[in-house]
Amino acid sequence: MTTTENTVRNGVDTATLFATLDAVKADPELAKFQFRATNRWLSGTHNQSTIHAFHGAKQDMTHRETFTYDADHPPVLVGTDNGPTPVEYLLHALAACLTAGIANVAAARGITLTEVTSTVEGDIDLLGIFGLSDEVRNGYQQISISFELRGDDPEKLRTVVEQSRRRSAVFDVLTNGVPVSIQVNAE
Amino acid sequence: MTTTENTVRNGVDTATLFATLDAVKADPELAKFQFRATNRWLSGTHNQSTIHAFHGAKQDMTHRETFTYDADHPPVLVGTDNGPTPVEYLLHALAACLTAGIANVAAARGITLTEVTSTVEGDIDLLGIFGLSDEVRNGYQQISISFELRGDDPEKLRTVVEQSRRRSAVFDVLTNGVPVSIQVNAE
Numbered sequence: 001m002t003t004t005e006n007t008v009r010n011g012v013d014t015a016t017l018f019a020t021l022d023a024v025k026a027d028p029e030l031a032k033f034q035f036r037a038t039n040r041w042l043s044g045t046h047n048q049s050t051i052h053a054f055h056g057a058k059q060d061m062t063h064r065e066t067f068t069y070d071a072d073h074p075p076v077l078v079g080t081d082n083g084p085t086p087v088e089y090l091l092h093a094l095a096a097c098l099t100a101g102i103a104n105v106a107a108a109r110g111i112t113l114t115e116v117t118s119t120v121e122g123d124i125d126l127l128g129i130f131g132l133s134d135e136v137r138n139g140y141q142q143i144s145i146s147f148e149l150r151g152d153d154p155e156k157l158r159t160v161v162e163q164s165r166r167r168s169a170v171f172d173v174l175t176n177g178v179p180v181s182i183q184v185n186a187e
Numbered sequence: 188m189t190t191t192e193n194t195v196r197n198g199v200d201t202a203t204l205f206a207t208l209d210a211v212k213a214d215p216e217l218a219k220f221q222f223r224a225t226n227r228w229l230s231g232t233h234n235q236s237t238i239h240a241f242h243g244a245k246q247d248m249t250h251r252e253t254f255t256y257d258a259d260h261p262p263v264l265v266g267t268d269n270g271p272t273p274v275e276y277l278l279h280a281l282a283a284c285l286t287a288g289i290a291n292v293a294a295a296r297g298i299t300l301t302e303v304t305s306t307v308e309g310d311i312d313l314l315g316i317f318g319l320s321d322e323v324r325n326g327y328q329q330i331s332i333s334f335e336l337r338g339d340d341p342e343k344l345r346t347v348v349e350q351s352r353r354r355s356a357v358f359d360v361l362t363n364g365v366p367v368s369i370q371v372n373a374e
Contacts, residue, residue, distance in 0.1 A: 011230030043198030
C-alpha cells in the first residue's frame with residue numbers, strides 16, 4: 001500500500017521546490033538568470049515599461065503574458081498622475097520579494113500561513129532631486145516595512161520573516177546597492 | 188501688447204516646474220514626502236500591492252486612482268506567473284525614473300525630445316537566494332540600461348541623460364543602497 005502525500009503548502013509545491021534546488025545543485029549554470037524591461041517615454045514624466053522576456057535555466061523564456069506598467073509623477077510634482085512614481089515601484093518590489101520568500105520558506109519548513117499583509121513606507125526629501133541642497137541625497141532616506149502574519153506558532157512565523165530577509169534579492173539590492181551602467185545612443 | 192509664451196515642452200509645463208522649485212526654495216518643508224505601498228499575500232509566490240496614498244507638500248494626498256500590481260515567480264522558479272518577479276519591477280523603476288528625469292531636464296533646458304526608449308537588463312545568479320553558495324549575493328550582480336534618444340542636437344541629449352542620472356532617486360537608491368527596517372507582528 002502506498003500513500004500519496006500532498007506536497008503543496010501555502011500554495012507552494014514543496015516537492016517541485018526541492019526538486020528545483022536539487023537540479024541547480026547538480027548544475028549551477030541553471031541558476032544564471034537575466035531579467036529585462038523595456039521602457040518608452042510617452043509625454044512629460046509619463047512613460048511605460050514592458051516586461052516579457054527573460055533568460056534563465058540556460059534558455060530564453062517569456063512570461064505567459066506581456067506585462068505593461070505606467071509610471072508618472074502626480075500633479076503636485078508637475079506630472080499627470082497616469083501611474084505611480086518610479087520610487088513607489090521600489091516599495092512594491094520590496095514587499096513582493098519578502099512576501100514571496102515568506103511563503104516559500106514557510107512551506108519548506110512545514111509551517112502553514114493563513115495571512116500575510118504588509119505596509120511599506122519610504123521617506124524622501126525632494127530637495128535632493130530638485131537640486132536645492134547638496135546635503136540631501138536623491139533617493140529615500142529610509143524605508144520601513146511592517147508585516148502582519150497569521151498562521152502557525154507566532155515565534156516560528158517571525159523566524160520565517162528573518163530567513164526571507166536573509167535570502168531576498170530586492171532587500172539585498174536596496175540595502176547594499178548594485179552597479180548600474182548607462183549607455184546612450186543619441187542621433 | 189503682450190505675448191503669451193507656450194511654456195510646455197516635451198509635455199512638461201516648465202512654468203509650473205520653475206514655480207514649484209521657487210515654492211520649495213521659499214519653504215523647504217514642502218519637499219518632505221513619504222510614499223507608501225501595501226501588499227497582500229495571495230498564494231505561493233503570488234502577491235499584490237496597492238499604491239494610492241502618499242504624503243508631501245505638508246498634506247496627505249492620493250493618486251487619482253488606486254494602482255494595484257501583481258508579482259509572482261514564473262513556473263521555472265516554482266511560481267504561477269501571475270505577474271513579473273519583484274526584481275523585474277526594480278528594472279522598470281530605474282527606466283521610469285531616468286526617463287521622467289530626461290523629459291524634465293530637457294524641458295528645463297529648452298531641448299526638444301521626440302523619442303526616448305530604453306532597455307534594462309539585470310544579471311542575477313540564483314545560487315544566492317537558493318542558499319547554495321555563500322559567495323554569491325542574493326540580488327543583481329549588475330544592471331545595465333541602454334537609451335535611444337531622438338530630438339535636438341545629440342550631444343545635448345547625452346548631457347541631459349547625464350543630468351537625469353545625477354538627480355535620479357531610483358538610480359541613487361539602487362547604486363548606493365538605503366537603510367530598510369522590518370517590523371513583524373505575528374499572532
